[in-house]
Amino acid sequence: MTDHPAAPAAGRAPAGGPAEGALLSVRGVDVGYRTGRRTRVTAVRDVSFDLYPGQSMALVGESGCGKTTLGLGLLRLLPRTGVVSSGEILFRRKDGRLVDVRTLAREDLRRFRWNEAAMVFQGAMNAFNPVLRIEDHFLDTFRAHEGGRRRPRKEILEQSADLLTTVRLDPARVLGSFPHELSGGMRQRALIALALALKPQLLILDEPTTALDILTQRSIVERLAELRDELRFAMVFITHDLGLAAELADRVGTMYAGRMIETGTTRDIFYRARHPYTSALINSVPPVAGDLTVPQSLPGGPPSLTALPPGCSFAPRCAHAVDACSHTRPTLDVLRTRTEGLSHAAACLRTHEILEGATRD
Numbered sequence: 001m002t003d004h005p006a007a008p009a010a011g012r013a014p015a016g017g018p019a020e021g022a023l024l025s026v027r028g029v030d031v032g033y034r035t036g037r038r039t040r041v042t043a044v045r046d047v048s049f050d051l052y053p054g055q056s057m058a059l060v061g062e063s064g065c066g067k068t069t070l071g072l073g074l075l076r077l078l079p080r081t082g083v084v085s086s087g088e089i090l091f092r093r094k095d096g097r098l099v100d101v102r103t104l105a106r107e108d109l110r111r112f113r114w115n116e117a118a119m120v121f122q123g124a125m126n127a128f129n130p131v132l133r134i135e136d137h138f139l140d141t142f143r144a145h146e147g148g149r150r151r152p153r154k155e156i157l158e159q160s161a162d163l164l165t166t167v168r169l170d171p172a173r174v175l176g177s178f179p180h181e182l183s184g185g186m187r188q189r190a191l192i193a194l195a196l197a198l199k200p201q202l203l204i205l206d207e208p209t210t211a212l213d214i215l216t217q218r219s220i221v222e223r224l225a226e227l228r229d230e231l232r233f234a235m236v237f238i239t240h241d242l243g244l245a246a247e248l249a250d251r252v253g254t255m256y257a258g259r260m261i262e263t264g265t266t267r268d269i270f271y272r273a274r275h276p277y278t279s280a281l282i283n284s285v286p287p288v289a290g291d292l293t294v295p296q297s298l299p300g301g302p303p304s305l306t307a308l309p310p311g312c313s314f315a316p317r318c319a320h321a322v323d324a325c326s327h328t329r330p331t332l333d334v335l336r337t338r339t340e341g342l343s344h345a346a347a348c349l350r351t352h353e354i355l356e357g358a359t360r361d
């Protein structure tokens with residue numbers, strides 16, 4: 001059963017300027033990488049969404065679909081060969097001003113990162129400088145990003161100790177340690193504490209618990225959810241782990257070949273997926289809820305970014321594809337309108353026809 005009306009699309013998702021009350025309004029963002037003197041690939045195409053304060057959005061999709069590129073692009077942390085080549089990244093700053101992250105000047109961008117938005121990468125070992133103790137990372141971060149009076153070391157270390165305690169680490173053990181002296185889980189927690197140091201309004205987490213054992217993953221995820229409730233930061237959570245997405249996210253965006261092809265509440269996506277790719281992704285792993293069914297593999301892989309099919313990028317792998325799918329590119333159409341960016345939208349020409357087949361409940 002579904003509560004979706006089998007009605008025509010209610011409009012395109014989302015368009016126009018910034019959404020009222022949103023922390024982040026992403027509009028038509030493309031991100032490209034230079035691959036040679038005259039060659040470039042577009043790894044993220046025409047992505048738009050709104051994120052509201054305190055919301056948690058998971059980005060899911062197979063490897064190479066553009067999740068990390070989008071996350072890096074939002075904070076302008078792309079490698080030198082990468083560039084946000086079009087669109088707007090509108091962000092409501094702590095002082096209430098709306099800025100386009102794309103146009104921030106160097107110094108302003110430096111203040112924006114950590115203070116307003118921070119990113120936690122996969123594999124904290126690479127994020128830490130191996131020759132600096134954890135306490136030095138905190139000192140450097142606070143000093144580099146706090147303007148005005150230079151605070152005494154003791155005061156910063158006390159604050160750092162409090163932050164480490166919030167992620168359930170023992171500051172007496174951790175502050176004086178070098179990164180390699182900590183376990184992977186401890187390092188990842190320390191990195192989350194560091195990312196939260198300047199009370200950002202947005203945290204982008206890229207596979208923050210991959211490579212950790214399941215119990216450590218669980219405890220970090222639970223703590224993150226609690227911290228989000230306490231501190232009200234918004235999260236963009238990049239993951240391959242659909243179980244984690246279901247647990248930590250209010251909403252999910254599915255990415256395929258650089259586009260966001262479905263977005264909705266976590267319930268929409270896991271129980272009423274309306275894009276065959278999202279359904280296939282969910283069916284390829286044991287269910288996160290409901291009856292135990294046999295996972296079905298999804299043959300093939302995403303297309304090369306340099307040779308995208310003219311119509312729907314998923315058509316060559318899609319069991320529901322018809323002729324039109326190979327030449328008409330579907331737009332991300334709203335299927336069910338909700339406020340605060342929680343509308344359910346899918347980019348599939350056949351959404352209404354394949355409705356029943358795509359639902360799980």
Ligand SMILES: Nc1ncnc2c1ncn2[C@@H]1O[C@H](COP(=O)(O)OP(=O)(O)OP(=O)(O)O)[C@@H](O)[C@H]1O
Binds near residue numbers: 067
């Ligand atoms: N520095 C780069 N130069 C050129 N192409 C790149 C670069 N980084 C990523 N890409 C390409 O951009 C596309 C998107 O990659 P991205 O890492 O964003 O995907 P992803 O969905 O995050 O994958 P994963 O889940 O494996 O991290 C891929 O085709 C990738 O090959």
